[in-house]
C-alpha cells in the first residue's frame with residue numbers, strides 16, 4: 001500500500017480530529033466511525049496490533065492526497081474555537097533607511113472557520129479568525145510541507161487582510177506522533193514559528209515613515225541650500241575683501257604702518273634678544289629680504305622672516321635637533337603659532353586667483369635665500385613649493401657689518417663672502 005494512503009488523522013462524527021494512536025483497540029476497522037478529512041470517505045482504523053504501524057486506510061482504495069493538511073486545518077479551527085485571542089509576532093517595516101518595529105501583540109477574535117474562499121482574490125485561507133466590530137478577519141496559513149509561495153503571497157497582500165503563516169513543519173506530525181498540546185501552544189501563544197505574510201498595521205506605519213523621510217529630505221535639502229548660500233556669500237565677501245586688500249592704497253598704508261611698528265613688534269623684539277642683537281645693531285639683510293607676496297602678512301617682512309629663521313636655523317643648534325626643514329612644516333608652524341600676522345583674506349586666495357601668490361611659494365623662496373646664504377642645504381627643491389625640503393647646515397645667527405649689509409655679501413662665520421669677486425672677506 002502506498003505511503004500516502006496511510007492517513008494519520010481522521011474526523012470523527014462530532015467533527016473533532018483523532019490521531020490513529022488515540023483510537024481504542026475495540027474500535028478497530030470501520031468501528032472507528034471516522035471519515036477522511038480530505039475527501040470525506042469512510043476510514044478503517046488499522047490498529048489491531050498485527051501490523052507494526054498503526055494507520056487509517058480509506059475503506060475503498062483510491063488516491064487521496066493532502067489528508068494530513070486538511071486534518072490540521074480542521075484541528076487548528078477546533079483549537080482556535082476554544083480560545084478568544086492569539087499572539088502574533090513582532091514585525092518590522094522600513095522605508096529607505098528608516099525602520100520601525102511593530103511589537104508582538106495579542107489579537108482577539110470571536111470565531112474560527114476553515115478553508116474559506118475569498119472570491120475576488122481567488123484565495124482559500126486555511127483558517128479564518130473572525131473579529132468583532134466589522135474588523136477585517138485574520139487569515140492563518142498552516143505550513144507543514146507546503147509554505148505559501150510568492151504568487152499566493154502577492155495575492156494575499158492584494159487582499160489586504162492581516163495574514164499569519166504558522167510553521168508546523170518541525171512538529172513531526174505523522175503516523176506515530178501527534179502532540180496536541182505542543183501544536184495548540186504554537187497556534188495560540190507562539191511567536192517564533194509565525195511570520196507575517198500581510199500586515200496592515202505596517203501599512204500605516206510605512207506611510208508615516210515615508211512622510212517622515214520626505215520631511216527629513218526636505219529639511220536636508222533646505223539646509224544644503226542654506227549652506228550653499230552661505231558659501232556663496234562667503235566667497236563673494238572674500239573676493240571683495242581680497243580686492244580691497246590688494247589695492248595699491250591699502251598696500252601703501254600697510255607698508256607705512258608695519259615699518260613704524262617693526263621696532264616694537266613683540267615677535268621681532270623677542271627674536272632680536274634671542275639672536276643677541278643690541279638695539280643699535282643693524283638687521284642683517286637676510287632677515288629683510290624683499291619678496292613678491294609680502295601682502296600675505298600684516299606685519300613687516302622682518303617679523304615673519306626672523307620667526308622662520310629662528311625656528312628653522314637658529315633653533316637647530318644642538319646635536320639632538322633634527323636638521324630637517326620643510327616648507328610644509330614651516331608654513332604650518334608659522335600659521336599655527338602666529339595667527340595674527342597673516343592677512344586672512346589672502347591666505348587661501350591663491351586657490352581662486354593667480355593674482356595672489358600662495359604662502360608656501362613665498363616661504364619656499366625665502367628658505368631658498370637662506371640656502372644661498374649657506375644656512376640651509378637643498379634636499380628637494382623641485383615640484384610644488386609646498387613639498388620642498390632642506391637640511392640646516394649652519395644653525396647660527398651671523399651679524400653683518402653695515403658696510404657689507406646687502407645681498408652682494410653672503411654671511412660667513414667671522415666674515416662675509418663677496419659674490420662679485422668670489423672672495424672671502426675676514427674681519
Ligand SMILES: [Zn+2]
Pocket residue numbers: 036037038039040041058064067
Ligand atoms: Zn481521503
